[in-house]
Amino acid sequence: MEAKNNKLKFVMEIERxxxxxxxxxDSASKSQKYIHHLHTYNELKxxxxxxxxxxxxxxxxxxxxxxxxxxxxxIENIKDMQLL
Numbered sequence: 001m002e003a004k005n006n007k008l009k010f011v012m013e014i015e016r017x018x019x020x021x022x023x024x025x026d027s028a029s030k031s032q033k034y035i036h037h038l039h040t041y042n043e044l045k046x047x048x049x050x051x052x053x054x055x056x057x058x059x060x061x062x063x064x065x066x067x068x069x070x071x072x073x074x075i076e077n078i079k080d081m082q083l084l
Contacts, residue, residue: 052066052070
């Protein structure tokens with residue numbers, strides 16, 4: 001009877017640990033997805049700034065004017081804001 005109880009405890013502990021491993025893997029997967037999305041966001045932000053910079057140079061106006069035209073004046077810390 002004691003061996004049966006020990007086996008049951010052992011099986012339950014294995015199941016608990018498997019659950020913790022799954023949670024850990026899910027958390028790591030979510031972190032990787034978040035990092036990937038953040039990387040994509042930063043690439044898009046860099047591309048956007050480059051386009052805004054090209055438009056401002058072609059028009060001969062300040063970057064700030066182009067951002068305001070596209071209603072993007074609230075964009076935080078686009079590259080070096082001193083360019084504005």
